[in-house]
Amino acid sequence: MNRIMVVDDEAIQRRVLGKMIREYLPGCEVVEASNGKTALDIVQTAAFDVIFTDIKMPIMDGFDFIEHMKKLSTATRIIILSSYRYFEYAQRALRLGAFDYVLKPVKEESIGLLLDKVRESIEKEKRVSPEEISREQFHISMNAYYGHLLGEWVQNGVSVAKFQELEQQYSLEPSGAVIITRIEDNTPGDLYPEGLDDIRGAMPGMLVSMLSSENRVVSFFASNPKLTMISVMTAKRPDEVITGAVLAALEEYGQRLSDNYQLSFAIGVSNVRADLFREASVCYNEALDAADSRYFLGGDRVVTHGSVSGRIAPLHYDFHKDEELFKEYIRTDKADLLLKHTDDLFRRFLENGLPYREQWLKSIIQLVLHIAPVIKGFVSDEAYTSVLREAENSLTACASFKECQEQFLEILRGFMKMMHNSRGRKHAEVIEKCVNYIEEHYTGDISLEHAASLLYFSPNYLSMIFKSHLGVSFTKYLSEIRLEKAVQLLGDSDMKVYEIAGKVGFKDEKYFHRVFKAKYGLTPDEYRKKNALPLSPS
Structure with a gap:
């Protein structure tokens, strides 16, 4: 496609x-x-492969534009920009020969799917006769019209x-239920390089044959990037809709899909409603x-809402501890405790029921993002950002709760490995950084806790590695620096002793006197009177 127009x-x-x-x-x-x-x-001056057009516009609206365009060029694919509020306009446009329509506000994934669909249509057009093209375009337009109408019915x-x-x-009957067939693998294009078109083409017929x-x-596909087929099954009486034979057939259908395409499929079945017209959205x-x-349960591909309805509940969990x-x-x-706590945590998640999948994914990703600062002092900012992005993508791509648990543990083990590999260098x-921080802020009210928070360490851990590297505690080192600065001021200035104490960070003059004499064997006044070089510690 070389040229596209947007009319709005x-x-x-x-x-x-x-x-x-x-x-x-x-x-x-x-x-x-x-x-x-x-x-x-x-359009009079240039040819266009695709035109996206709104319906409600001044001077000339979308309907008049489509009618004029069909006289000028039958090759240009026209895609309607619409909204649920004006769904009937999109229906009329499709009847006039529009190729498809996209809902406002426009989403990037919808545009990508539509442009791919247009490209395939153009390539197919090159291989068939004009008569076949005309019939196919009419068929596509009507399919799009009824597909969108079905989607509007079951969703809204x-x-x-x-x-x-x-x-x-x-030929819909009054009683019915809705069945969802969905690929669980989040990267089906990578797993099945030949593409998803043949899967999409095979699924409705395969279901009917089972x-x-x-x-x-009747089956149609949801307008989202993930391959999701929505099927509406109807019968005259409620007890004729989802029977034991139907459930067995659905299980066989799911098995055949998995065997044929080496992908993981989930099939969700709603409860049966006697008045499907009014309750289709509930069934959906x-x-x-x-x-x-099925993400949480694993096992059988087919899950009925009746078997899980009492177990589905919002996730309420405090992750801080x-x-x-x-x-x-x-x-x-401590790799063994990491494994044990992961097992315990994921078990607790399901103790109060099955959470909503999207809520669960957001929660587990947030948990990882809150744990991640533990490695921030050990990797570059660029590497840290990359690690977070990869962690989020890998968790989102998991096809099951069990796989998510394994991936979560793998991410935390990766954090541990990063720290282990660079601990010596990074500790130094x-x-x-900690020493520089003390040198720059010794005059203020600084503490181990504040320094630890700046360096993304717990106070206990920072205290441990500080003493390991320098042989003294953080508090002792800070006191030594302050005393050295005090000695310089005693010799180089005429400031009073209490002023020097405050200047170097001692808030209590009596305490300053005590630690000064403990280190140098003299009080600050005695040290100044002797005007001597700094004495060695006693």
Whole structure:
């Protein structure tokens, strides 16, 4: 594709969509127009592969523009920019011959999917006759229209008139349920290099072939980047919808998908509703929850909402105590405790039920991000950022709760290894930073705790490595520096002793006198009167 136009009276919408297209197709020219009339003038001077157009625009709206465009060029694919609020407009546009439509606000993944779909259509067009192209374009437009209408019904509900249209098109019965088939692998394109088109093409027919002729089912695909097929199964009576035979057929269907494509599939089945027209969206969400539950349960590919509904619950868990324990095990190189606590933690997660999958992923990623500062003093900022990004991606890509647990443990072991490999060198750097910090701030109210927080260490651990490297404690070293500075001021200035004490960081003059005499055998006044060189410690 060489040239694409974006037609929208909202300048921000045009620019955002244009930017997405340019990023997805770097070599493609993207032209913008603010209404249908301006767009038609531009089309007179140049050919376009794709035109994205809004419907409601001044001067010339999207409908008039589409009708004019079909007279000028049948090769240009027109994609509608729409919203749920104006869904009926998108339906009309598809009937007029629009290629597809995308919902506002536009998402990057939707644009990528649509542009890939257009590219495949253009390539296919080169291989078939004009008559076949005309029939295929009509078929594609009608499929897109009914696919979007089905999606609107099960996700948000539609008017009686729209449902009657679906009912007539697909011979829907009153009772029914929704079935979700979804690839669990988050990188199916990498696992199955030949692409996902043949999987998408095979899934509906494979499902029908597994079911008996009495089962009435219609399938379509969700408009998201993850391969998710939504199937609506209907029957005259509720007890005829999801039978034991149907569940067995669904299990066989899932097994065949996995065997054929070497990917992990989850199948979620909603409860049956006697009035599916009004309760389709409830069934859809139940099927999603059931499919999500397989992530935690493992085992059978098919999960019914009835088998998990009493176990699904929001996740309520305070990670703070676990964060600190994990940090301590990593710092002290205790791999056995790291493994044990990971096992205990993941077991506790499921004790109160099955959390919502997206909530769970956000929580476990946040836990890792809160543990990660334990290595911040041991790696560069660039490496630290890269480690966090890789950790988040690897956890998101896990296809199951068990795999997530293994990946979580692997990430923390990686943190431990980083510390182990660079501990000696980094400890020296940390102590150098700590010493510099004391040299620069000894006059102020500084403490081991504050220094530890600046260096991303616990006070106990910083105290341990400080004494290991310098042979004295942090507090003792700070006191020595302050006394050395005090000696310099006693000899080089006429400041009073109490002023010197405050100047070098001693807030208590009596304490200053005591530690000074303990080190030099003289009080500060006696030391100044003798005007001697610094004495050796007694």
